[in-house]
Amino acid sequence: xxxxxxxxxxxxxxxxxxxxxxxxxxxxxxxxxxxxxxxxxxxxxxxxxxxxxxxxxxxxxxxxxxxxxxxxxxxxxxxxxxxxxxxxxxxxxxxxxxxxxxxxxxxxxxxxxxxxxxxxxxxxxxxxxxxxxxxxxx
Amino acid sequence: xxxxxxxxxxxxxxxxxxxxxxxxxxxxxxxxxxxxxxxxxxxxxxxxxxxxxxxxxxxxxxxxxxxxxxxxxxxxxxxxxxxxxxxxxxxxxxxxxxxxxxxxxxxxxxxxxxxxxxxxxxxxxxxxxxxxxxxxxx
Amino acid sequence: xxxxxxxxxxxxxxxxxxxxxxxxxxxxxxxxxxxxxxxxxxxxxxxxxxxxxxxxxxxxxxxxxxxxxxxxxxxxxxxxxxxxxxxxxxxxxxxxxxxxxxxxxxxxxxxxxxxxxxxxxxxxxxxxxxxxxxxxxx
Amino acid sequence: xxxxxxxxxxxxxxxxxxxxxxxxxxxxxxxxxxxxxxxxxxxxxxxxxxxxxxxxxxxxxxxxxxxxxxxxxxxxxxxxxxxxxxxxxxxxxxxxxxxxxxxxxxxxxxxxxxxxxxxxxxxxxxxxxxxxxxxxxx
Numbered sequence: 001x002x003x004x005x006x007x008x009x010x011x012x013x014x015x016x017x018x019x020x021x022x023x024x025x026x027x028x029x030x031x032x033x034x035x036x037x038x039x040x041x042x043x044x045x046x047x048x049x050x051x052x053x054x055x056x057x058x059x060x061x062x063x064x065x066x067x068x069x070x071x072x073x074x075x076x077x078x079x080x081x082x083x084x085x086x087x088x089x090x091x092x093x094x095x096x097x098x099x100x101x102x103x104x105x106x107x108x109x110x111x112x113x114x115x116x117x118x119x120x121x122x123x124x125x126x127x128x129x130x131x132x133x134x135x136x137x138x
Numbered sequence: 139x140x141x142x143x144x145x146x147x148x149x150x151x152x153x154x155x156x157x158x159x160x161x162x163x164x165x166x167x168x169x170x171x172x173x174x175x176x177x178x179x180x181x182x183x184x185x186x187x188x189x190x191x192x193x194x195x196x197x198x199x200x201x202x203x204x205x206x207x208x209x210x211x212x213x214x215x216x217x218x219x220x221x222x223x224x225x226x227x228x229x230x231x232x233x234x235x236x237x238x239x240x241x242x243x244x245x246x247x248x249x250x251x252x253x254x255x256x257x258x259x260x261x262x263x264x265x266x267x268x269x270x271x272x273x274x275x276x
Numbered sequence: 277x278x279x280x281x282x283x284x285x286x287x288x289x290x291x292x293x294x295x296x297x298x299x300x301x302x303x304x305x306x307x308x309x310x311x312x313x314x315x316x317x318x319x320x321x322x323x324x325x326x327x328x329x330x331x332x333x334x335x336x337x338x339x340x341x342x343x344x345x346x347x348x349x350x351x352x353x354x355x356x357x358x359x360x361x362x363x364x365x366x367x368x369x370x371x372x373x374x375x376x377x378x379x380x381x382x383x384x385x386x387x388x389x390x391x392x393x394x395x396x397x398x399x400x401x402x403x404x405x406x407x408x409x410x411x412x413x414x
Numbered sequence: 415x416x417x418x419x420x421x422x423x424x425x426x427x428x429x430x431x432x433x434x435x436x437x438x439x440x441x442x443x444x445x446x447x448x449x450x451x452x453x454x455x456x457x458x459x460x461x462x463x464x465x466x467x468x469x470x471x472x473x474x475x476x477x478x479x480x481x482x483x484x485x486x487x488x489x490x491x492x493x494x495x496x497x498x499x500x501x502x503x504x505x506x507x508x509x510x511x512x513x514x515x516x517x518x519x520x521x522x523x524x525x526x527x528x529x530x531x532x533x534x535x536x537x538x539x540x541x542x543x544x545x546x547x548x549x550x551x552x
Binding site: 019020021022025026027029030033048057059060061062063064065066067068070072116119120122 | 157158159160163164165167168171186195197198199200201202203204205206208210254257258260
Binding site: 295296297298301302303305306309324333335336337338339340341342343344346348392395396398 | 478481
């Protein structure tokens with residue numbers, strides 16, 4: 001199956017930069033998450049999701065990023081989101097940030113599908129079939 | 139050579155949490171950087187370093203984190219910092235966050251030694267020998 | 277002179293929230309700055325501005341916000357920006373965040389026009405006349 | 415009644431800075447909150463507080479800061495916390511940041527005592543008498 005790519009953009013804000021004059025590396029993880037949320041929204045989903053009387057959350061179990069070029073204030077990055085793997089309980093997304101055709105950064109995030117219990121406790125569960133279908137409906 | 143471990147602590151602040159009631163995953167990268175800076179300071183170094191009339195910076199080329207347990211407001215995490223690899227131009231640090239003897243997260247960051255030029259431009263250079271010695275003097 | 281209002285929107289991201297399930301109050305200051313930057317961009321200006329061979333910056337001397345309603349994940353806030361006062365060296369902006377016609381927050385930021393010197397030193401200067409005209413050209 | 419002052423310190427981290435080479439102004443609000451939490455902890459209290467079978471929260475209704483001097487990476491600021499006013503439902507804290515005897519910033523935060531209901535809803539209530547006493551026991 002060919003998986004078309006979800007694409008959005010992100011404009012760098014002043015508060016995203018650090019004293020090196022470039023985007024602070026930790027912020028790319030916020031950018032990935034925001035792109036993931038946009039991707040999910042385009043499928044009627046979210047990272048905080050009411051689901052058949054329960055609440056689902058997707059805490060992260062792994063995140064990584066490679067930085068190829070610095071990004072700077074007012075840069076408008078193109079962000080692509082791909083599902084790289086859907087396991088029984090987890091999803092792995094791949095992200096690519098680029099500008100003027102040059103890759104700025106590449107990252108990935110793995111989340112686990114969880115029921116959100118009282119007091120913010122989290123219990124991993126298999127991804128519901130209907131949700132899995134929507135994730136794949138790209 | 140046995141590499142002793144640098145150890146510090148980090149208390150979770152309210153602003154570090156998200157609506158899932160746990161530390162937002164991106165913040166662990168800030169915590170790693172702060173622990174790295176403390177580690178460097180203990181050797182008379184920094185991530186922003188005057189060096190023989192020049193300024194050195196250490197932009198990140200890679201960062202990753204595995205999340206094993208959620209951390210919550212007011213938790214006091216023990217953070218360990220290890221040098222995992224010193225290349226010709228790069229350093230890779232390994233980090234471990236734990237609480238009550240349980241691992242909360244494991245991460246790593248790879249930085250490249252750069253001269254900071256005018257207008258925040260960055261030029262990768264071999265790590266100066268004296269700096270390398272101090273990094274290793276653990 | 278009637279001062280028309282600059283208007284933009286801001287969608288709340290997951291990382292903007294805290295464990296109370298609402299937008300962390302400090303983030304409204306980032307939102308104000310981003311709206312200010314958009315406002316300035318609409319006039320060909322910025323908060324980091326090359327100007328006749330020099331670099332101008334606008335460090336903040338005061339910021340304040342009143343919070344009337346909590347904002348939550350995925351809310352899309354309408355943000356209005358007004359110039360409330362232009363002094364000899366300073367500008368004060370007023371901001372209003374609303375949702376469904378209800379005010380969420382009201383804030384203001386006062387910045388001082390500065391020449392950015394070597395090593396990030398900042399020297400306050402009178403706002404150049406041409407810049408002042410563009411700020412007022414609403 | 416003389417109100418002694420609660421005092422702590424805050425070391426500026428790399429991620430606290432922006433491309434102007436100074437602490438981004440929004441971060442002072444995180445610093446104030448962290449100092450408030452430390453102050454509360456010193457009285458056995460918190461901003462997220464179990465209280466007689468209920469949960470109390472202290473959402474902010476107002477926050478303000480005046481910036482007198484820039485703060486930079488690795489600066490260690492002295493932070494003082496004072497209760498400026500305790501109303502029936504609200505508390506106003508005053509903060510002062512200084513370095514080498516020079517004031518860097520002055521701020522204040524007003525919070526309202528709330529019961530935290532299901533789904534993160536917040537209901538303002540009078541500050542319980544016992545809590546009020548502990549706040550005042552300075």
